[in-house]
Amino acid sequence: xxAQTIPRVVLGADVLLTSLLLPAxxxxxxxxxxxxxKVIPVIxxxxxxxxxxxxxxxxxxxxxxxxxxxxxxxxxxxxxISPSPFPYLSEDLPPEDVLYFQIAFSxxxxxxxxSTLHYYLNSSLAKTIPLFTPAGFLKELQHINEYYEVV
Amino acid sequence: xxxxxxxxxxNNPNILFDNPSETIITSxxxxxxxxxxxxxxxxxxxxxxxxxxxxxxxxxxxxxxxDLLLRTSASLMLTPAKAQEIVTHLINNQxxxx
Numbered sequence: 001x002x003a004q005t006i007p008r009v010v011l012g013a014d015v016l017l018t019s020l021l022l023p024a025x026x027x028x029x030x031x032x033x034x035x036x037x038k039v040i041p042v043i044x045x046x047x048x049x050x051x052x053x054x055x056x057x058x059x060x061x062x063x064x065x066x067x068x069x070x071x072x073x074x075x076x077x078x079x080x081i082s083p084s085p086f087p088y089l090s091e092d093l094p095p096e097d098v099l100y101f102q103i104a105f106s107x108x109x110x111x112x113x114x115s116t117l118h119y120y121l122n123s124s125l126a127k128t129i130p131l132f133t134p135a136g137f138l139k140e141l142q143h144i145n146e147y148y149e150v151v
Numbered sequence: 152x153x154x155x156x157x158x159x160x161x162n163n164p165n166i167l168f169d170n171p172s173e174t175i176i177t178s179x180x181x182x183x184x185x186x187x188x189x190x191x192x193x194x195x196x197x198x199x200x201x202x203x204x205x206x207x208x209x210x211x212x213x214x215x216x217x218d219l220l221l222r223t224s225a226s227l228m229l230t231p232a233k234a235q236e237i238v239t240h241l242i243n244n245q246x247x248x249x
Contacts (some may be wrong), residue, residue, distance in 0.1 A: 020213070020216055020217055020220055021220055023217055023221070031213070035206060035209055035210045035213060036206065036210075037202055037203075037206045060220070061223060062216065062219065062220075063219075066212075066215060066216055066219065067216065069212050070209070070212040070213055070215075070216055073205065073208045073209040073212045074209055074212075074213075076205040076208070076209065077202070077205050077206055077209050
């Protein structure tokens, strides 16, 4: 059997949020796989700040120390990169969305996981970087695992 | 599990190796670190070993947040559909940043 490399992904903040609020969702299932070390999340300092901002929101009412602690521990199981300059210009997406693609590109064109894909369907960037929903990526993982069981 | 202070270690570093299990190190009355004894052959897998610790800690931390959110949502009678509404609300409020 061929050794399988651990897949790396860029997790959208929406996926992280859904995985915390809805433990039975595909986002939570994917996040559990991340916590088991079978998928490595890739982050940079800006994405980390976005996660932090999201967890600070009043609707969640989370104690700051809990969310800070979780993000710190999440960073310990993540690949932290400094994104390289992004060669693609995308006028069809706002800069904050481009961040996900920039990190994915810098990490070697790895998948971006977002809860909804409709914003990106017509984006030229989405044709360059693989884009999945959590459910879609779980299916992809299943295919990858089946492939490695056969090879 | 043994508990030693940083002062104990300063006075007698071997105190960490007396006990074959884990030792909690405290400083100024607060737990600051944990010392785990290793066999020489375990050093080969030290990266995997440390990754397992990081994963377990991250998992525990996520569980705490999920438990808290679950309790909050239980008190608000939050159904999965309602939770999804909150996610959507947050996403809409914060723009497409999320």
